[in-house]
Amino acid sequence: MYLRKSHQLVVGLIVFAVVSSVLTGGVVRAEYPEKPITLIVPWPPGGASDVTPRSLLKTMSEELKQPVVIVNRPGAAGVVGTLEMERAAPDGYTIGTYSYSQTLTNFTAPNPPSLANVVPVAKVMYSPATLTVNASFPAKTLAEFISYAKANPGKVRSSNSGKGASAHIFGEAFDRMTGIKQTHVPFNGYAPAITAVAGGHIEATCIPVGDVHPMVKAGKMRILAVAMQERHYLYPNVPTMKELGVNLDTGNWVGFIAPKGVPEAIVAKLDRAIEKALKSPEVVSAWKEMGNVTTYLNHKDFAKWLVPHAAETRALVEAMGLLAAPKK
Amino acid sequence: MDILQGMITGFAVCLEPTKLLACFFGVLVGTAMGVLPGIGPAGAVALLIPLTFHMDAASAVIMIAGIYYGTQYGGSTTSILVNIPGEAASVITCLDGYQMTQQGRAGAALGISAFASFIAGTVGIVGLMLLAPPLAEFALRFGPPEIFALVFLAFTLVAFLSSGSMTRSLMMVVLGLLLATVGQEAITAIPRFTFGSVDLQSGLDLVPLIMGLFGISEVLLSLENMRHGEGALTVRPTPRFWDLLPDRRDWKRSAGPIGRGSLLGFLIGLLPGGTGIIASFGSYAIEKRISRHPEQFGQGAIEGVAGPEAANNGAAQGAFIPLLTLGIPGNAVMALTLGALKIHGIVPGPFLIKEHPGVFWGVVASMYVGNILLLALNLPLIGIWVRLLKIPKSILYPLIIFFCIIGTYSVSNSVFDVGALFVFGFMGYLLRRLNFDLAPLILGFILGPILETSARQSLIMSEGSFGIFIGSTIAAVLLGLSAVVLGTAVYSELRKGRLSRGLETLKREMEASQDKP
Numbered sequence: 001m002y003l004r005k006s007h008q009l010v011v012g013l014i015v016f017a018v019v020s021s022v023l024t025g026g027v028v029r030a031e032y033p034e035k036p037i038t039l040i041v042p043w044p045p046g047g048a049s050d051v052t053p054r055s056l057l058k059t060m061s062e063e064l065k066q067p068v069v070i071v072n073r074p075g076a077a078g079v080v081g082t083l084e085m086e087r088a089a090p091d092g093y094t095i096g097t098y099s100y101s102q103t104l105t106n107f108t109a110p111n112p113p114s115l116a117n118v119v120p121v122a123k124v125m126y127s128p129a130t131l132t133v134n135a136s137f138p139a140k141t142l143a144e145f146i147s148y149a150k151a152n153p154g155k156v157r158s159s160n161s162g163k164g165a166s167a168h169i170f171g172e173a174f175d176r177m178t179g180i181k182q183t184h185v186p187f188n189g190y191a192p193a194i195t196a197v198a199g200g201h202i203e204a205t206c207i208p209v210g211d212v213h214p215m216v217k218a219g220k221m222r223i224l225a226v227a228m229q230e231r232h233y234l235y236p237n238v239p240t241m242k243e244l245g246v247n248l249d250t251g252n253w254v255g256f257i258a259p260k261g262v263p264e265a266i267v268a269k270l271d272r273a274i275e276k277a278l279k280s281p282e283v284v285s286a287w288k289e290m291g292n293v294t295t296y297l298n299h300k301d302f303a304k305w306l307v308p309h310a311a312e313t314r315a316l317v318e319a320m321g322l323l324a325a326p327k328k
Numbered sequence: 329m330d331i332l333q334g335m336i337t338g339f340a341v342c343l344e345p346t347k348l349l350a351c352f353f354g355v356l357v358g359t360a361m362g363v364l365p366g367i368g369p370a371g372a373v374a375l376l377i378p379l380t381f382h383m384d385a386a387s388a389v390i391m392i393a394g395i396y397y398g399t400q401y402g403g404s405t406t407s408i409l410v411n412i413p414g415e416a417a418s419v420i421t422c423l424d425g426y427q428m429t430q431q432g433r434a435g436a437a438l439g440i441s442a443f444a445s446f447i448a449g450t451v452g453i454v455g456l457m458l459l460a461p462p463l464a465e466f467a468l469r470f471g472p473p474e475i476f477a478l479v480f481l482a483f484t485l486v487a488f489l490s491s492g493s494m495t496r497s498l499m500m501v502v503l504g505l506l507l508a509t510v511g512q513e514a515i516t517a518i519p520r521f522t523f524g525s526v527d528l529q530s531g532l533d534l535v536p537l538i539m540g541l542f543g544i545s546e547v548l549l550s551l552e553n554m555r556h557g558e559g560a561l562t563v564r565p566t567p568r569f570w571d572l573l574p575d576r577r578d579w580k581r582s583a584g585p586i587g588r589g590s591l592l593g594f595l596i597g598l599l600p601g602g603t604g605i606i607a608s609f610g611s612y613a614i615e616k617r618i619s620r621h622p623e624q625f626g627q628g629a630i631e632g633v634a635g636p637e638a639a640n641n642g643a644a645q646g647a648f649i650p651l652l653t654l655g656i657p658g659n660a661v662m663a664l665t666l667g668a669l670k671i672h673g674i675v676p677g678p679f680l681i682k683e684h685p686g687v688f689w690g691v692v693a694s695m696y697v698g699n700i701l702l703l704a705l706n707l708p709l710i711g712i713w714v715r716l717l718k719i720p721k722s723i724l725y726p727l728i729i730f731f732c733i734i735g736t737y738s739v740s741n742s743v744f745d746v747g748a749l750f751v752f753g754f755m756g757y758l759l760r761r762l763n764f765d766l767a768p769l770i771l772g773f774i775l776g777p778i779l780e781t782s783a784r785q786s787l788i789m790s791e792g793s794f795g796i797f798i799g800s801t802i803a804a805v806l807l808g809l810s811a812v813v814l815g816t817a818v819y820s821e822l823r824k825g826r827l828s829r830g831l832e833t834l835k836r837e838m839e840a841s842q843d844k845p
Contacts, residue, residue, distance in 0.1 A: 044660065044663070044740075045374045045377060045663075045667060047667065048670075050667060051667040051670050051671055054381075054667070054671060055671050057378075057381075058381065058382075070378075071741050072740065072741065073740060073741055073742070074530070074740055075526075075527070075529065075530035075740060075742075076526055076529035076530045077512070077530075079526055080526055080527065080529070080530065080740075080742075083526060108517075110522075111526045111529070154791065157789055162514060162517060163515065163517040164517050165517075183788060183789070183791070184788075185472075185785055185788050185789055186514060186515050186516075186517075186785070186788075187514075187785070188514050188781065191656065191663065192600060194656075195468070195600055195656050196471055196472065198468055198654070198656075199468035199470065199471055200471075201471025201472060201473075201789070202471075213675060214654070214655030214675045214676065214677045215654070215655065215677070217675065217678075217679060218654060218655065218677040219678070220468070220654070285673050286670070286671055286672065286673040288673070289670065289673040289674065290670050290675070
């Protein structure tokens with residue numbers, strides 16, 4: 001009897017362990033992470049979507065006591081790296097960055113990634129879209145710009161980062177909001193699109209604050225308005241579009257995600273490390289220069305925010321006629 | 329006086345032990361990465377950029393700059409020794425550099441390439457120091473129509489690239505253009521020739537293309553030669569060090585090409601989208617055109633090494649101007665540098681010199697130091713490189729394949745690219761067996777998309793009017809030059825009688841066919 005009782009205890013413990021581990025979706029070892037974590041960035045190194053997560057790595061690695069290593073997997077407007085992240089083992093050792101551009105590819109790409117395949121970890125930054133013009137453009141205010149564009153339909157050209165890419169969506173959304181018609185000229189990414197405006201070849205662009213900032217600082221371009229709720233800290237004298245009666249609140253955001261199936265305990269741990277990194281003085285000062293607005297959302301709030309955001313994005317893409325044909 | 333004072337500040341910064349170390353490490357690693365086939369400047373910088381996050385901003389940029397111009401030094405080594413470019417800008421160096429090696433003059437080729445790099449580097453730094461702000465303004469004047477005109481001019485240079493038949497060169501250009509059409513095109517984002525593959529959506533990458541066409545195919549070709557019992561390189565007994573270097577005659581022939589190459593490279597480096605490869609191809613074409621003995625090009629003419637090598641180093645220095653003075657990254661490496669600066673909370677632009685004089689002048693001064701270090705590093709290495717040729721091919725070639733794979737994979741961590749490497753390897757082997765010259769293919773591949781995109785952008789900008797291509801002085805002048813280049817090419821063909829002979833044959837054939845009932 002005595003022996004059988006001890007057996008029962010052992011069996012009971014095993015059952016408890018198995019059931020609880022199934023319920024939590026995998027055994028969470030107290031010591032996660034026990035090896036380096038790979039962060040897939042689906043963009044080439046150097047751009048804002050690479051530099052932003054990169055600047056967090058140092059503190060994140062210290063927090064997690066394991067190095068977090070970036071692997072850049074650029075290609076197909078972020079789709080290549082995003083799909084690779086979606087397919088990675090859901091053990092928390094491969095995570096990725098997500099952004100507005102990747103959300104767009106859910107609806108525009110011929111081989112789209114899907115938000116259904118990922119779990120949000122944390123949203124970290126926001127860079128609002130702008131209306132920025134070449135320094136010598138006649139219009140000095142947003143109202144002047146709109147009336148100029150209305151008087152000269154199609155003559156105002158707006159540079160963007162490729163058809164269906166973020167800056168194109170911002171530009172088209174601005175057109176819809178204001179009832180003007182700009183000629184949208186696609187470039188291969190933000191850098192050449194900005195250079196074209198700075199050089200006076202193109203009149204305007206809707207590229208976000210952080211990216212146009214150097215050229216604006218250099219006096220080659222002027223920001224007429226920013227598309228966010230309150231004024232941007234780098235440009236306290238530049239009005240928001242909302243103040244001027246254009247209800248456009250859009251821009252780039254960057255967050256972290258993990259493949260679907262990563263246990264919540266691991267997501268939470270990553271989330272805490274990211275939150276900590278956002279508060280480190282080095283990150284705060286570097287982001288200030290970059291024009292990044294810190295908009296931290298923890299994994300739960302990020303997930304809640306993402307659902308309506310994706311729906312809005314889809315609606316906009318559909319209204320612009322850029323929705324990818326469904327795959328057979 | 330500002331510049332003098334700036335340079336004093338700069339040298340004070342860059343001679344600090346940590347900065348000096350960053351510079352030395354940068355150029356050392358850069359040379360090594362340049363020598364290894366497959367890893368070009370962008371790959372090398374991307375691999376090492378995390379190291380710079382723990383440094384201060386000046387050291388970080390000093391190191392990145394060192395890696396960048398270091399790879400341009402090293403890139404020519406394997407072009408000259410084994411006919412495999414270490415990075416894209418050195419493709420053209422293979423033509424005459426490898427011929428020189430086969431004539432037992434590898435030392436002279438390597439030597440002139442090191443000196444050319446040094447001289448061009450120095451010219452570039454002086455330009456950067458004295459003329460940075462006005463030159464950056466000039467670079468801004470290149471919009472889509474101007475870029476179109478520049479690339480169009482570059483295409484006309486194909487006429488002078490090839491030593492063999494013009495038709496065959498043109499065929500290769502077209503093949504390059506076709507390969508470049510794979511992937512989502514830049515204007516309407518429509519996928520072309522992707523067959524539903526995500527990997528093909530962003531197009532074929534330059535690195536597997538070059539490493540396959542030149543690297544893998546070279547190995548395959550020598551395998552074949554080994555089977556036939558030939559192909560062992562004739563390396564003369566290792567001479568004394570000084571005998572390895574270029575002699576007085578070499579210098580006399582190289583002085584002009586180095587001077588022109590330096591200037592051309594520097595100017596092209598300035599422009600958005602201008603890279604080392606356009607500079608080196610351009611320099612080669614110019615030297616061949618103005619040479620009194622163009623028939624020697626492709627047969628081991630030292631001008632064909634000196635000019636392009638100067639040009640790609642000049643371009644490396646020139647590229648810093650738009651970045652440091654306007655914050656415009658002209659190429660992939662400059663985009664990386666911009667990222668590194670931003671991480672340190674520095675936004676480059678006209679205020680950089682005022683706000684962070686230590687960074688700006690420190691970087692400029694470090695380039696002088698780095699160039700001297702590179703020359704000191706590379707000259708003694710020549711002896712070692714030449715001895716490398718004595719390594720049995722059974723060891724050397726597997727190593728080459730190994731480095732080609734690593735280099736290719738490191739570009740975007742893609743296994744697909746490694747597959748592409750081998751496909752291009754077999755393609756290169758077949759084409760070279762059929763005596764096609766592959767340099768024009770690379771030119772077409774790189775310039776094709778720029779030409780297409782800028783042409784279509786221009787036409788969108790002008791709402792379909794072709795007038796935009798002659799609307800600006802720069803574009804009109806460049807297109808005018810293209811017309812002159814094409815005109816002279818046709819004229820010289822005519823004078824050689826090839827064309828008229830061709831026409832006569834055609835006429836005769838037509839008459840013959842008409843005679844038939």
